Amino acid sequence: MRNLVRPAIAVLAAAPCALSVPAKAADSVAWDIVAGLTTEVGQRLAGSEAESRARDWGAEKLKALGFRNVRIEPFPIRGYVRGIDKARIIAPVPQALAVTALGYSGATPDKGIEGEVVYFPTLAALKAAPDGSLTGRIAFIDHAMRAAQDGSGYGPYGQVRREGPGVAARKGALAVVIRSVGTDSHRNPHTGVTSWPEGVKPIPAGAVSNPDADLIARLAGMGKPLRLALTLTGKTVDGLPSGNVVADLPGRDPALPPVLVGCHLDSWDLGTGAIDDASGCAIVTAAALRTQVQGQTLRTIRVLWAGSEEIGGFGGEAYAKAHAEPHALAMESDFGADRVWRVQTKFAPADKALADRIVAALGVMGVVAGRGSANGGTDVEPVIAKQKLAVVDLGQDGTHYFDLHHTPDDTLDKVDPAALEQNVVAWTQVLAIVANADSIASTE
Numbered sequence: 001m002r003n004l005v006r007p008a009i010a011v012l013a014a015a016p017c018a019l020s021v022p023a024k025a026a027d028s029v030a031w032d033i034v035a036g037l038t039t040e041v042g043q044r045l046a047g048s049e050a051e052s053r054a055r056d057w058g059a060e061k062l063k064a065l066g067f068r069n070v071r072i073e074p075f076p077i078r079g080y081v082r083g084i085d086k087a088r089i090i091a092p093v094p095q096a097l098a099v100t101a102l103g104y105s106g107a108t109p110d111k112g113i114e115g116e117v118v119y120f121p122t123l124a125a126l127k128a129a130p131d132g133s134l135t136g137r138i139a140f141i142d143h144a145m146r147a148a149q150d151g152s153g154y155g156p157y158g159q160v161r162r163e164g165p166g167v168a169a170r171k172g173a174l175a176v177v178i179r180s181v182g183t184d185s186h187r188n189p190h191t192g193v194t195s196w197p198e199g200v201k202p203i204p205a206g207a208v209s210n211p212d213a214d215l216i217a218r219l220a221g222m223g224k225p226l227r228l229a230l231t232l233t234g235k236t237v238d239g240l241p242s243g244n245v246v247a248d249l250p251g252r253d254p255a256l257p258p259v260l261v262g263c264h265l266d267s268w269d270l271g272t273g274a275i276d277d278a279s280g281c282a283i284v285t286a287a288a289l290r291t292q293v294q295g296q297t298l299r300t301i302r303v304l305w306a307g308s309e310e311i312g313g314f315g316g317e318a319y320a321k322a323h324a325e326p327h328a329l330a331m332e333s334d335f336g337a338d339r340v341w342r343v344q345t346k347f348a349p350a351d352k353a354l355a356d357r358i359v360a361a362l363g364v365m366g367v368v369a370g371r372g373s374a375n376g377g378t379d380v381e382p383v384i385a386k387q388k389l390a391v392v393d394l395g396q397d398g399t400h401y402f403d404l405h406h407t408p409d410d411t412l413d414k415v416d417p418a419a420l421e422q423n424v425v426a427w428t429q430v431l432a433i434v435a436n437a438d439s440i441a442s443t444e
């Protein structure tokens with residue numbers, strides 16, 4: 001498909017060679033970080049002892065790579081400590097289910113609960129149910145998320161997980177089970193955080209795998225009473241230790257505000273967080289270093305390996321609060337390890353030439369300019385909002401991202417070294433431009 005629109009031959013002959021990504025990476029920094037974090041630390045649930053080990057691992061790694069001012073910046077969080085997750089259909093046909101608790105789920109007693117299931121094909125259908133109509137019953141919320149290159153299904157369908165349990169609780173439900181917010185057909189449930197409206201008591205909230213959700217929908221369609229047994233014994237705990245890892249590659253002019261590149265260090269606990277988000281930390285760190293190969297950049301490049309993103313974006317908030325010093329621009333990588341296909345920017349009108357240079361540099365590698373504005377992502381959004389920073393978003397191909405996201409399948413073997421390297425090359429192109437720009441205006 002990519003050759004359907006060809007420039008005229010004369011233009012083609014005059015154009016520079018397309019920047020192809022070499023089969024072998026120029027260095028092994030990115031791969032070493034993804035492999036190291038997933039192997040030597042593994043799963044890194046926000047607020048857990050494993051997340052603390054990940055911070056130590058990260059600080060050591062960044063020092064060894066030559067970063068300066070490497071520090072761990074601690075903060076406490078309200079976290080979720082997983083317990084036992086079990087679910088089975090009791091009637092009309094006994095069947096086992098693959099289930100996971102959502103972050104901040106309410107807890108069942110150790111022996112579990114049982115209840116009649118009320119099937120809602122959509123979140124809107126649940127919202128339309130009369131108040132009190134779910135008392136003593138288990139709400140099941142279905143949805144129809146599909147895979148998309150830009151991952152655009154996650155916004156609207158993700159509301160089933162983020163908002164659905166709170167709606168069910170407000171209507172008196174005993175518990176809530178959702179179709180996983182994911183696009184695979186494996187028997188893996190997808191976890192993720194939910195939230196509860198002010199004054200609403202959390203109820204047990206779980207997600208079943210897509211094939212199990214299909215089964216529940218078919219059984220509900222039989223019109224016979226559908227009953228479920230559910231055990232989710234995890235607990236919400238206040239005051240758990242978390243923290244960010246922050247490190248600098250100092251620029252030639254220390255008086256100029258730095259370029260901030262972010263990712264998150266914590267992961268969900270079902271897999272090992274290879275695509276979410278060890279890859280992001282690997283990409284931004286490797287690119288920051290590779291930018292220095294051509295000589296020290298004018299501006300400092302600062303990396304932020306944020307803690308506790310998954311459970312509520314606490315690392316990004318803590319960073320913005322702790323760092324009132326001016327920044328020039330922020331970027332983040334948190335959408336897996338597949339290839340960059342799109343670039344979007346947010347610059348002040350005065351910096352249009354800078355934006356054009358970035359688009360041109362990436363265009364050579366087949367990355368297209370999107371029509372939207374850049375927003376950065378959870379770990380850098382708070383500092384962007386506070387300081388009205390310029391932003392560049394490198395959009396990764398998300399077609400398969402939600403097959404793996406927050407599942408036991410988020411493991412190292414899913415990371416393609418060639419795609420990871422393409423990310424590092426794209427990021428290096430952008431960082432070489434912005435970290436050497438003598439002026440980057442606020443977007444206010």
Ligand SMILES: [Zn+2]
Nearest residue numbers: 264276277334
């Ligand atoms: Zn993530």
